[in-house]
Amino acid sequence: MKPIPRVRVIDLETTGSSPPAHAVCEIGWQDVVLQEDGLWAIGGEGGSALVDPGRSIPPVTMAVHHIMDEDVKGAPFWQEIAPTILRPEGGALALAAHRASFEQRFCTPKLSGGAKWICTWKCALRLWPDSPGFSNQVLRYWRMPEGLDRSKGLPVHRAFPDAYVTAHHLRDQLNAAGLEQLLAWSNEPGLLPRVPYGPDRGAYWRKLSDETLRRFTSDRNEDVRFSARREIERRDGTSLPREDEPKQGELL
Structure with a gap:
């Protein structure tokens, strides 16, 4: 199968910030694809999947993403589902996330196939230094990215809506600076x-x-x-x- 020229945006909802004490309870994704005209665009519908973290979800994290223990009962475990999303059929040039260092704690090289990562937060610091803030949502409302469907980007702190919003930032960053430059900034x-x-x-x-x-x-x-x-x-x-x-x- 011919490789697909895409970057897959990933967003995770978890039981906390420090694996292995904490684990993933939801993953969302949205692709950004290089078109024949040389411009990057949102590609496909994206998606999300609940994940059984193998432990109870603490109330303090339920209060953020509103995912409860009963929601993830019977869902696949992280080691089972992660490779199917992080290593999609047709491949990906890189993975991306807003503050990618967080996602990389859980999306280990073994699970991702050693994928390269773009941090859209680091790239936003370079490309949009006058933004009043650099969170995913501040950038969303400061920039008002073209084509972003407000309803698809809600609710916040759920895996697919957040990945969908991040993908619009990534699309514009790729069109402004190119893949290699974003990868270089992300490594600093x-x-x-x-x-x-x-x-x-x-x-x-x-x-x-x-x-x-x-x-x-x-x-x-x-x-x-x-x-x-x-x-x-x-x-x-x-x-x-x-x-x-x-x-x-x-x-x-």
Whole structure:
């Protein structure tokens, strides 16, 4: 069968955020397909499937997605259903998710066939830095993507509606920057356009003093460190050593 030039968007609803203590209780998907005219478009109907997490769903997560124990009774287990969705017939050029690091905790390379991943959150930081926020839903209402059916994108925090909304962001990102660029951005930390917390919250990096900026290079948050370092590089016209490389003069 001829490979299908598509990226499959994935969204998971789970019992919590930390496998193996937590597990998947629903998966949704929506394809974005490369057309003959060279543009990317929403492809097919997408879908969702309930998954038996093999444990009770805590009330705190029921309150988010409203999936209850009785809903998933008799559903397939994750190890059974995941490969059929993550590795579709005809293949996929990559998988994608908004804040893909979360989905990747559960969609392991063994289940996905070692698929490449696009993080639409990281790509949104690059392409739409002036957005007031970068959650799936803030981007939805700030951008108002063309062709997004409001009813199909509801309710939020369910696997298919969220995947459907993310797919519209991905379509526009692919048409703006291309597949390889999105993959490259997704393999780096998030390039935050503004300071996310603290006394300088909301300030663009370019507005900070050199002293303040350098303090952020030792922040606990990887995305903050990366973003501060990139602004320093822009100002200096040089590249700082990568965090996993020893600085000159340090003992190995």
